[in-house]
Amino acid sequence: MSRVYNFSAGPAVLPEEVLREAADEMLDYRGTGMSVMEMSHRSKAFAGIIEEAEADIRELMQIPDNYKVLFLQGGASQQFAMIPMNLMKNRVADYIVTGQWAKKAYQEAQKYGKVNKIASSEDKTFSYIPDCSDLPVSPDADYVYICENNTIYGTKFKTLPNTKGKTLVADVSSCFLSEPVDVTKYGVIYGGVQKNIGPAGVVIVIIREDLITDDVLPGTPTMLKYKTHADAGSLYNTPPAYGIYICGKVFKWLKAQGGLAAMKERNEKKAALLYDFLDQSRLFKGTVRKEDRSLMNVPFVTGDEELDAKFVAEAKKAGLENLKGHRTVGGMRASIYNAMPYEGVQALVDFMAQFEKENL
Numbered sequence: 001m002s003r004v005y006n007f008s009a010g011p012a013v014l015p016e017e018v019l020r021e022a023a024d025e026m027l028d029y030r031g032t033g034m035s036v037m038e039m040s041h042r043s044k045a046f047a048g049i050i051e052e053a054e055a056d057i058r059e060l061m062q063i064p065d066n067y068k069v070l071f072l073q074g075g076a077s078q079q080f081a082m083i084p085m086n087l088m089k090n091r092v093a094d095y096i097v098t099g100q101w102a103k104k105a106y107q108e109a110q111k112y113g114k115v116n117k118i119a120s121s122e123d124k125t126f127s128y129i130p131d132c133s134d135l136p137v138s139p140d141a142d143y144v145y146i147c148e149n150n151t152i153y154g155t156k157f158k159t160l161p162n163t164k165g166k167t168l169v170a171d172v173s174s175c176f177l178s179e180p181v182d183v184t185k186y187g188v189i190y191g192g193v194q195k196n197i198g199p200a201g202v203v204i205v206i207i208r209e210d211l212i213t214d215d216v217l218p219g220t221p222t223m224l225k226y227k228t229h230a231d232a233g234s235l236y237n238t239p240p241a242y243g244i245y246i247c248g249k250v251f252k253w254l255k256a257q258g259g260l261a262a263m264k265e266r267n268e269k270k271a272a273l274l275y276d277f278l279d280q281s282r283l284f285k286g287t288v289r290k291e292d293r294s295l296m297n298v299p300f301v302t303g304d305e306e307l308d309a310k311f312v313a314e315a316k317k318a319g320l321e322n323l324k325g326h327r328t329v330g331g332m333r334a335s336i337y338n339a340m341p342y343e344g345v346q347a348l349v350d351f352m353a354q355f356e357k358e359n360l
């Protein structure tokens with residue numbers, strides 16, 4: 001068996017220890033004689049799995065008691081609709097558009113009310129985060145929306161926007177659990193888990209209790225009401241059980257690594273290794289304004305499309321996979337999520353240095 005260094009933006013690398021443990025438990029989960037995939041979501045064994053997963057993510061993120069943690073389906077994209085359907089009491093919301101995912105959320109919300117784009121970085125291909133210290137927040141906005149880490153462009157909000165007292169809603173799909181966060185600053189934090197936490201099919205929504213009501217937009221399907229899932233402890237219908245089980249294992253792995261402060265330190269070290277190389281390279285260059293650089297997604301280019309393609313192909317032969325940039329941006333992108341070891345980033349940097357020598 002040989003494993004590659006997988007720099008995919010998502011679905012993405014998972015901790016090897018977690019995969020091994022899941023493999024060991026595949027046929028017989030802790031004496032139940034069955035796989036987690038085969039068991040009832042109403043069983044005692046699964047109740048243990050989901051309750052422990054929730055307790056562990058609460059501990060990791062220090063989630064206060066007045067927030068619910070929901071394990072849902074539908075991808076992060078389904079939240080683009082669920083958020084306005086559940087939160088738009090005045091039918092007004094403000095969006096900060098810093099990339100394609102924020103833009104999609106902004107467009108979807110327009111189906112439900114008056115949606116204002118109060119800031120954007122589209123003028124420079126989303127290569128920076130706009131100053132959000134004094135935005136024209138609408139007096140009647142139900143919430144202000146951000147995508148906190150922009151997976152495609154490799155930018156990250158280092159300071160949260162000043163929402164002038166309005167509820168902050170954040171898509172954290174590609175920076176989930178990568179560093180400590182102050183949950184109290186948000187009304188809703190959500191993300192698809194397939195980047196930093198687990199297999200595709202689970203979306204985690206952390207939502208302040210006062211935002212969970214029956215007062216949703218008319219016609220909101222039962223399955224798209226936060227209250228439906230909050231009241232049922234994420235077991236209103238069959239949840240993505242196996243995915244939740246793997247997420248639970250990743251939470252335990254994160255705790256064993258020392259929690260989110262330790263992850264932040266590790267992630268900063270990994271990112272610095274790659275960014276420092278890019279900053280001195282004569283062939284490769286980063287595409288993002290320095291102060292807005294993501295710790296998780298690192299786009300870079302040579303400036304020559306053919307050379308980019310050659311790099312991606314040769315890197316693959318060297319066991320460094322999925323380095324092609326997003327189809328809308330081109331170039332390269334290395335996603336270096338929690339489970340990517342320092343050695344993986346070192347191997348990438350060594351390979352880049354060698355490629356530079358041979359191709360400059």
Ligand SMILES: Cc1ncc(COP(=O)(O)O)c(C=O)c1O
Nearest residue numbers: 075076077101151171173174192
């Ligand atoms: C920041 C962000 N939001 C939303 C999405 C969409 O997620 P999904 O495919 O789970 O709908 C993605 C990624 O694919 C993403 O990176």
